[in-house]
Amino acid sequence: MSETDAETTADQPHEDEPHRAGLNNRLNWLRAGVLGANDGIVSVAAVAVGVAGATTAIGPILTAGSAALVGGAISMALGEYVSVSSQRDSERALIAKERRELREMPEEELAELTAIYQEKGLKPETARLVAEELTEQDALKAHLSAELNIDPNDVVSPWRAALASAAAFTIGGILPMLAVLLIPTPWRIPLTFAVVLIALALTGASGAYLGGSRVLRPTLRVVIGGALALAVTFGLGSLLGTAGIG
Numbered sequence: 623m624s625e626t627d628a629e630t631t632a633d634q635p636h637e638d639e640p641h642r643a644g645l646n647n648r649l650n651w652l653r654a655g656v657l658g659a660n661d662g663i664v665s666v667a668a669v670a671v672g673v674a675g676a677t678t679a680i681g682p683i684l685t686a687g688s689a690a691l692v693g694g695a696i697s698m699a700l701g702e703y704v705s706v707s708s709q710r711d712s713e714r715a716l717i718a719k720e721r722r723e724l725r726e727m728p729e730e731e732l733a734e735l736t737a738i739y740q741e742k743g744l745k746p747e748t749a750r751l752v753a754e755e756l757t758e759q760d761a762l763k764a765h766l767s768a769e770l771n772i773d774p775n776d777v778v779s780p781w782r783a784a785l786a787s788a789a790a791f792t793i794g795g796i797l798p799m800l801a802v803l804l805i806p807t808p809w810r811i812p813l814t815f816a817v818v819l820i821a822l823a824l825t826g827a828s829g830a831y832l833g834g835s836r837v838l839r840p841t842l843r844v845v846i847g848g849a850l851a852l853a854v855t856f857g858l859g860s861l862l863g864t865a866g867i868g
Contacts, residue, residue, distance in 0.1 A: 656832060658698050658787035660825040662794030664848050665694045667818045668855040670802040671811065675859025678807050687802065691795040699788035706780035713777050716770055717762070724761050731765060732757055738768045797821055815852055822848040 669690040673683045724731050732753055739749035756764035766772040798821075801814040826844030830837045 655786040655790040656825055656829040658702075658790030659794035660822065660829070660844060661698060662691070662694060662791035662796075663798060663818055663821050663825065664851050665791075666690045666795035667798030667802075667814065667848070668851045670798055671814060671852050672855035672859035674802055674810060674814075675856040676863030678810075680803060683802055684799075687795075687799045691792065691799065694795060695788045695791045698791045699784040702787040703780045703784035706778050706783040710778050710780055713772055716772060717766060717774055717777075720765050720770070721762055724765065728761075731761070735765060735768055794821070794825070811856065815849070818852060819845055819849060 666687055670683055670687040673686045677683070735753040735757065736746075736750045739752050740746055742749075744752065753764075756768075763774060766774055798814060798818050801817045802810060805813045822844045823841050826841035827837045829844075830840040833840075
């Protein structure tokens with residue numbers, strides 16, 4: 623490798639490592655999206671298949687499935703909003719606390735930052751130099767990163783997570799609804815099972831990929847869990863339909 627190539631490579635982040643700015647927000651948005659789609663597929667499919675086990679009439683299936691779709695999307699959005707809002711509030715409180723400490727006791731904070739880098743293996747004089755240079759550039763950012771692993775420019779957004787979760791739940795939930803409603807009665811249940819399990823395999827693999835883990839095991843967990851949910855709800859619906867309750 624030439625010197626120019628080496629310099630170019632050194633200036634660029636590794637493609638397989640998360641060095642991009644705003645990563646926290648993007649990963650949070652993607653996580654909420656994948657989980658929302660997975661929950662939408664399982665929740666709506668379980669309700670629709672359960673009702674389909676009790677009756678072949680389209681009306682009850684459409685009513686129950688639509689209620690599960692709308693209610694589930696709202697529930698997912700609210701849950702994600704509350705969860706991420708709590709995380710955001712905690713991060714903002716820590717940022718405000720660190721800003722106040724830097725203003726009121728800068729020397730103590732510099733010593734604390736120096737100690738952190740010493741604990742990471744730097745010599746005392748090197749740790750002090752690094753702490754001083756980082757403090758000169760951006761004291762708040764340096765302390766938040768070293769002490770709390772927080773990027774003040776990358777605080778999570780509850781609205782983004784909530785909207786992503788609701789949208790993904792809706793998209794995921796529409797798939798089993800269409801399958802149950804459009805597939806003819808003789809093939810309705812087996813083909814709906816197949817469509818749902820394929821969709822779950824895709825969301826499971828996507829979640830594993832985003833998390834940087836191996837794909838097979840997480841995908842199998844999602845598919846097996848979804849299959850169990852469908853089997854149980856269909857069995858319950860069939861039992862109620864046979865008993866004349868459906």
